[in-house]
Amino acid sequence: MTQAPVQRGRRERPVTTFTVTGTSRTSPGLVRVELRADDAEAFAERFGASAYTDRYVKLALPQPDGTEVVRTYTVLEPDPATATMAIEFVVHGDEGYAGPWAARAEVGDSLGMRGPGGAYAPDVDADWHLLAGDEAGLPAIRAALAALPASATARVVLLAPEDHHVDLPTTDDTEVTWVTDDLPGAVRAVEWLPGRAYAFVHGEADAVMHGVRPYLLKERGLPRADVSVSGYWRRGRTEEGFRDWKAELRASEGDDG
Template structure:
C-alpha cells in the first residue's frame, strides 16, 4: 500500500533501552492528530533524520499506537555508531523533533487462516510482535525470530497456540540460522498465512522459493520480502529490489 507523502512532525516523549541492541522511542505531540493508522500490523513509516550533508530517510515499522497516551512507539536496532537511525535513537532526548511520513503497510493476520507462520530477524521483530498481539485468541502458529544472542530476546505477547522460537545468530551470516530453523519445522495441515521479512538474501533467495514453490503457498497468503540487504544502504537496497523485480517479472513486495 503506497504511503501518503504527508509529513507528521512528532516530538520525542521518552526512550526505553529494551536490550543492548534495541531502543524504543515514544513519539507524541500535535502530530498524533494528523497520523492515521493504516490498519496493518506491518505498518511502516519513513523517518527523516537531519544531518550535515542533508536529510537521510530511513524506513521503520510502527511497533504500537497508544491512543490514550497519544503516542507512537518505534523500535530501533542499535549497534554503536553504525548507521544513522540507531545512533539517533541512542542519543534522543524528550523534546527532540522527528519528521515522519506514512504509514504504509500490506499485511495483517487473517482470522480465517488455519495457522500462521511468522519469521524474521531483529528488523522484523516489531512487525512480528504487532502481528502476534493482533492474532485471535484461538490462533495456531509458529514464530521464529533471529537475534544476536539470548540477551536480545524479549517477551512477545501471543495466543497460547502460537509457539515462539528464538534463533541465535552467533557468528553465522544474517539469516542463515533462521532459514535452517524454518525449513526444519514440521509443516502442519491446513491453510497457512505467512509473514517472513528480514535480510533480503536469506528471505528472497532462500525462504521465498521454499514457501511459494516447495510449500505451494499462494502469493496473496504469503508476505515474504526483505527489509534490508547486507552490505547495502537503504538507497542501495531499493535499487537491488527494483533490479530483482525486473528479473523476476513481478513485484518483490516489502517496504518501499
C-alpha cells in the same frame, strides 16, 4: 534534507512532525523511542484508517552534522486517540545512522515522518500462522502476534543475538524459536502443520527472498496471496542502494517481490 527517491507514479505523502516523549532499552541491543505527533488530527486520519500490522514510516533522522537521513521503520502501538506511537531501533554502537540517533534521543527532540504504509495483517481465518524474520522484522512480527486471537496457532522463527531477545505476545498455541544464524534452515525445520498456513517472512533480503520464499511458494505450494515475504534490508548495502536493488528485482521477476 536527504530523502528517499520518489517512485514513479506514486504520490509523495505529506510530512508529519513528531516529538520524542520518552526512550527506554527494550533489551541491551534495542532502544524504544516513544513519539507524539504534533498534528493529532493528521495522525488520527492516517493511522486510524490503517489495519495493517506491518505499518511502516519513513523517518527523517537529524544527524550531528545538521543533515537528515531517511530510514524506514515499523510502527508499534499507534494510538489515534492520543496521537502516539513507538519505534524500536537496533543499536550496534556507533554503526549506521538510525541506531545512534535513537541512542542519543532525548525528550523534546523532533523529527519528520512520512506514512504510514503497509500491506499485511494476519488472516484470522487461516488454520495457522508462520512468522519469521530477523531483528528488522521483529517489530512487525510482534505487532502481528498481538493482533492474533487467543485461539490462533502460531509458529515463530526469529534470528537475533541473545542480547536482542524480547518478550513476545503469544496465543494459546504459540511456539517461538530464536536462532543466531541460518534463518532459512530454521524455517524449514518448523513442523508443517495441517490446514491453511498464512505466512509473514521479512528480514535480510538474500535470506528471505532466495532462501525462504522458494520454500514456501514452490516446495510447500502456498498461494501467493497467503505469503507476505520481502526483504527489509540487504547485507552490504545502504537503504538507498537496497531500494535500487529491490526495484531491479521487481523488474526482473515481473511482480512485487
